[in-house]
Amino acid sequence: MPDIEEAPRAPGRPRSLRVDEAIISATLDLLAEGTSVEVLSIEAIATRAGVGKATIYRRWAGKEALLHDALATLKSAGPEPTGESIRVDLVAMLSQVGPSNHDPRFAKIMPCIIPHLTRSEEHYQAYQDIIEPRRDRIRQVLRRGVEAGELRADLDVELAMTALIGPILVQRVLRWHPDLDADKMPEQIVDLLMGGMKPA
Amino acid sequence: MPDIEEAPRAPGRPRSLRVDEAIISATLDLLAEGTSVEVLSIEAIATRAGVGKATIYRRWAGKEALLHDALATLKSAGPEPTGESIRVDLVAMLSQVGPSNHDPRFAKIMPCIIPHLTRSEEHYQAYQDIIEPRRDRIRQVLRRGVEAGELRADLDVELAMTALIGPILVQRVLRWHPDLDADKMPEQIVDLLMGGMKPA
Numbered sequence: 001m002p003d004i005e006e007a008p009r010a011p012g013r014p015r016s017l018r019v020d021e022a023i024i025s026a027t028l029d030l031l032a033e034g035t036s037v038e039v040l041s042i043e044a045i046a047t048r049a050g051v052g053k054a055t056i057y058r059r060w061a062g063k064e065a066l067l068h069d070a071l072a073t074l075k076s077a078g079p080e081p082t083g084e085s086i087r088v089d090l091v092a093m094l095s096q097v098g099p100s101n102h103d104p105r106f107a108k109i110m111p112c113i114i115p116h117l118t119r120s121e122e123h124y125q126a127y128q129d130i131i132e133p134r135r136d137r138i139r140q141v142l143r144r145g146v147e148a149g150e151l152r153a154d155l156d157v158e159l160a161m162t163a164l165i166g167p168i169l170v171q172r173v174l175r176w177h178p179d180l181d182a183d184k185m186p187e188q189i190v191d192l193l194m195g196g197m198k199p200a
Numbered sequence: 201m202p203d204i205e206e207a208p209r210a211p212g213r214p215r216s217l218r219v220d221e222a223i224i225s226a227t228l229d230l231l232a233e234g235t236s237v238e239v240l241s242i243e244a245i246a247t248r249a250g251v252g253k254a255t256i257y258r259r260w261a262g263k264e265a266l267l268h269d270a271l272a273t274l275k276s277a278g279p280e281p282t283g284e285s286i287r288v289d290l291v292a293m294l295s296q297v298g299p300s301n302h303d304p305r306f307a308k309i310m311p312c313i314i315p316h317l318t319r320s321e322e323h324y325q326a327y328q329d330i331i332e333p334r335r336d337r338i339r340q341v342l343r344r345g346v347e348a349g350e351l352r353a354d355l356d357v358e359l360a361m362t363a364l365i366g367p368i369l370v371q372r373v374l375r376w377h378p379d380l381d382a383d384k385m386p387e388q389i390v391d392l393l394m395g396g397m398k399p400a
Binding site: 131149152161175179188197 | 234235236237238239311312314318324328331335345349350351352353355356358359360361362363365366367368369370371373374375376377378379380385388389392393394395396397398399400
């Protein structure tokens with residue numbers, strides 16, 4: 001078992017930051033290996049990270065706070081819109097949906113942890129805090145499209161955002177359809193949603 | 201602990217069927233409570249169901265076969281299309297997506313078990329066998345719409361099906377957007393997909 005606290009000071013990153021990272025990484029590793037949130041313990045995290053329990057409690061109030069910070073590292077706001085066109089911006093943003101470009105532990109952890117996160121309003125809010133920045137980027141592009149007249153004036157932006165992300169998320173995370181290619185879907189879904197299913 | 205095998209024969213359903221149901225229900229209960237597939241054991245299932253391990257092994261080759269049958273009970277093919285209109289049929293089918301009208305254990309079990317099911321081709325196929333009947337109903341409605349000229353001739357039916365189901369699935373199972381009402385989404389998503397996001 002590694003013991004970060006006892007190890008001689010390495011050059012480079014400050015030790016406290018390395019300890020934080022080791023604790024968060026140990027948390028994500030345990031979750032990715034199939035440990036449920038209920039079973040996950042500060043003791044197991046401490047053992048895996050090679051630190052004492054007290055070291056964790058000095059940094060986080062408890063398991064939930066640590067879990068929140070650990071999950072937050074798995075997500076980012078995604079690319080900035082370039083403003084080239086609504087289509088180009090939407091495709092670029094949807095290409096970042098799901099785990100492909102992030103920590104490979106995301107795909108194993110995220111679906112499994114959702115039932116836990118939706119069980120209480122407090123946890124649900126933490127989960128919303130994680131995904132909101134990404135949602136907001138797409139919302140801004142859609143609003144820009146409505147303002148520019150490229151998208152219909154009566155478009156329900158929140159619904160459209162969910163309609164764009166939902167299919168890609170189920171394909172990336174759940175591999176829902178055996179024959180669709182998640183990498184091609186951002187372009188396909190944007191075009192389908194733009195043109196609609198009715199004959200032109 | 202209940203002991204179904206030792207209990208006097210109850211009137212009504214045959215005992216062997218009641219034993220099957222108790223074993224499947226015990227499996228679903230344990231999964232819904234957060235037991236991971238890795239940790240789930242025939243021994244724990246037997247204890248919960250009040251039967252001996254041998255009783256389970258007489259009925260199923262092992263954990264995977266039992267798991268497959270247990271998950272299959274959580275899903276159904278959904279409503280038959282009425283043929284009234286493409287819109288009415290699609291809305292009716294999408295209203296059945298996700299756990300709302302089924303076993304309440306579905307919502308807790310399904311997201312969590314997906315990483316396990318997608319890990320090997322054999323498990324993935326079992327998962328596909330469960331969802332394919334439902335997918336096929338929607339596929340048939342879309343094909344009928346294309347043939348009738350109500351939907352565009354070049355519609356990618358598999359993509360459209362995923363575009364219809366994906367947003368509702370993420371909202372029902374993951375509660376992805378805090379402000380959308382999953383019960384209203386079937387109608388909203390069908391109308392959005394029919395008309396498209398561009399100005400008319």
